Amino acid sequence: MNLLVIDTSNHVLGVAIMKNDQVIGQIMTNLTKNHSVRLMPAIDKLMAEVGMRVEELDRIAVAKGPGSYTGVRIGLTTAKTLAWALGTPVVGVSSLEALSYQGRFFDGLVCPFFDARRGLVYTGIYEWEGGNITNPVPDQNTPFVNILEDLKEKGKSVLFLSPDVSAFKEQIIETMGELAVIPEGPYHITNPAHLGLASMTMEPDNIHGLAPNYLRLAEAEANWLKQQKEKESND
Amino acid sequence: MKNDKIILGIETSCDETAVALVKNGTEILSDVVASQIESHKRFGGVVPEIASRHHVEQMTMVLEEAIEEAKVEWEDIDAIAVTEGPGLVGALLVGVNTAKALAFAKQKPLVGVQHIAGHIYANRFEREFEFPLLALIVSGGHTELVLMKEHGDFKLIGETLDDAAGEAYDKVARMLDLPYPGGPEIDRLAALGEETIDFPRAWLSEDSYDFSFSGLKSAVINKIHNAKQRGETLKKEDIAASFQASVIEVLTTKTLRAAKEKNVKQVIVAGGVAANRGLRAEMQTQFERAEIPLLIPPLSLCSGTALI
Numbered sequence: 001m002n003l004l005v006i007d008t009s010n011h012v013l014g015v016a017i018m019k020n021d022q023v024i025g026q027i028m029t030n031l032t033k034n035h036s037v038r039l040m041p042a043i044d045k046l047m048a049e050v051g052m053r054v055e056e057l058d059r060i061a062v063a064k065g066p067g068s069y070t071g072v073r074i075g076l077t078t079a080k081t082l083a084w085a086l087g088t089p090v091v092g093v094s095s096l097e098a099l100s101y102q103g104r105f106f107d108g109l110v111c112p113f114f115d116a117r118r119g120l121v122y123t124g125i126y127e128w129e130g131g132n133i134t135n136p137v138p139d140q141n142t143p144f145v146n147i148l149e150d151l152k153e154k155g156k157s158v159l160f161l162s163p164d165v166s167a168f169k170e171q172i173i174e175t176m177g178e179l180a181v182i183p184e185g186p187y188h189i190t191n192p193a194h195l196g197l198a199s200m201t202m203e204p205d206n207i208h209g210l211a212p213n214y215l216r217l218a219e220a221e222a223n224w225l226k227q228q229k230e231k232e233s234n235d
Numbered sequence: 236m237k238n239d240k241i242i243l244g245i246e247t248s249c250d251e252t253a254v255a256l257v258k259n260g261t262e263i264l265s266d267v268v269a270s271q272i273e274s275h276k277r278f279g280g281v282v283p284e285i286a287s288r289h290h291v292e293q294m295t296m297v298l299e300e301a302i303e304e305a306k307v308e309w310e311d312i313d314a315i316a317v318t319e320g321p322g323l324v325g326a327l328l329v330g331v332n333t334a335k336a337l338a339f340a341k342q343k344p345l346v347g348v349q350h351i352a353g354h355i356y357a358n359r360f361e362r363e364f365e366f367p368l369l370a371l372i373v374s375g376g377h378t379e380l381v382l383m384k385e386h387g388d389f390k391l392i393g394e395t396l397d398d399a400a401g402e403a404y405d406k407v408a409r410m411l412d413l414p415y416p417g418g419p420e421i422d423r424l425a426a427l428g429e430e431t432i433d434f435p436r437a438w439l440s441e442d443s444y445d446f447s448f449s450g451l452k453s454a455v456i457n458k459i460h461n462a463k464q465r466g467e468t469l470k471k472e473d474i475a476a477s478f479q480a481s482v483i484e485v486l487t488t489k490t491l492r493a494a495k496e497k498n499v500k501q502v503i504v505a506g507g508v509a510a511n512r513g514l515r516a517e518m519q520t521q522f523e524r525a526e527i528p529l530l531i532p533p534l535s536l537c538s539g540t541a542l543i
């Protein structure tokens with residue numbers, strides 16, 4: 001099975017081409033640079049480099065968020081359009097799950113997270129048991145303090161993985177103490193081949209139906225819902 | 236047969252996900268538009284983030300429908316065209332990335348198109364252009380006067396310095412508690428009312444082709460506020476008629492002056508506000524009198540700009 005992997009959901013721009021569970025090639029950058037301009041040339045270059053034609057692709061895997069709203073849309077739009085145009089199945093993978101693959105050999109809980117501003121994070125809790133990954137706490141948008149308190153209560157050691165980890169390091173150590181494990185820089189970055197690996201056990205999505213998993217309403221919509229509720233309670 | 240040139244156009248610059256297939260620049264094979272008006276209605280205007288979200292959800296479906304409706308095979312399509320801007324940045328990105336992925340998957344050339352060009356060229360389905368040509372583009376996103384000396388040559392000679400005309404319509408409509416989009420509502424009320432209030436006309440400097448609607452908008456808001464404070468009731472129809480009279484007079488006068496000064500052979504009115512009945516009627520009267528051919532698209536062509 002020839003798999004094309006696309007991840008532009010956060011700062012990392014990742015593209016990989018895999019044959020079954022083997023990586024044939026990948027391009028990865030960790031820069032605050034325009035994903036929209038760089039994604040297609042990266043795919044084009046990598047396909048040429050590994051000598052694969054688009055018609056040979058059997059599947060496309062894409063990071064569906066959470067992450068940057070715009071970033072998620074760039075990846076998903078590209079993946080969905082390619083899949084539709086080529087008649088290839090497409091699979092959306094949680095950006096958090098893909099990152100948690102960096103904790104494949106960690107004995108304990110894995111907590112991948114992305115900064116969602118104003119003290120909030122996009123996070124979920126993952127756990128590796130044997131060769132399988134489980135997701136005891138599903139992806140959500142939550143105050144970082146809450147997830148830390150939850151994790152502390154569990155009393156297990158926790159691997160924290162995040163491209164934004166430096167801003168939260170102090171807070172983690174303060175709450176978790178010895179239970180917290182914070183690795184070096186490269187572990188905090190999603191490897192596109194890991195996303196590909198995660199997608200392999202998943203069923204393809206409906207191409208039209210596959211949508212970003214923002215984990216958060218647009219601000220205008222959230223305000224509007226709040227107003228509707230207030231109106232209801234006034235009636 | 237294979238001398239036909241078929242182009243697939245994608246447009247996502249605002250609140251419509253649109254895909255069209257066009258043959259030889261003049262024949263529309265299909266034109267599928269997924270409008271988001273219903274969704275943005277709640278907010279009284281287009282919310283960029285929400286527009287972008289809808290585009291991602293709609294895009295492949297609209298594409299599929301457009302291809303099916305056009306009954307063409309991919310091998311017959313010669314190029315992919317997409318609106319690059321101006322417009323809502325996040326919304327544009329969805330169209331641009333779709334176009335890039337399509338061009339790559341199907342190995343077709345990709346053409347970036349200016350949004351304004353899309354508006355203007357939508358009129359070519361009605362009649363062949365004659366140059367020099369002057370285009371007035373009025374919508375929620377713009378108010379521009381563009382001079383064209385030949386195909387593909389766009390010279391911006393006037394633009395709004397603040398709000399677009401359509402934006403002013405939406406804001407005034409909100410003040411009057413009218414549903415979104417405000418343009419058609421105000422147009423409808425204006426036809427029932429009378430111009431009882433003398434709202435300002437922003438002419439700017441004497442030789443300027445630029446526009447400004449923020450002063451007019453404030454004048455309307457103040458008028459409504461003051462009336463409320465004094466316990467007076469103004470007829471909505473009259474406010475609409477007075478507001479619309481100001482907008483139309485400025486648009487028509489400036490366009491007519493530019494048309495005469497630039498000696499153009501044709502004038503085109505494009506964009507969503509071109510559907511405004513008041514504007515259409517006044518333009519037709521003035522240009523007939525000046526004997527300058529005027530092209531206003533039929534109502535259905537006003538918004539779909541994927542027709543590049």
Ligand SMILES: [Zn+2]
Nearest residue numbers: 350354374376
């Ligand atoms: Zn427009």
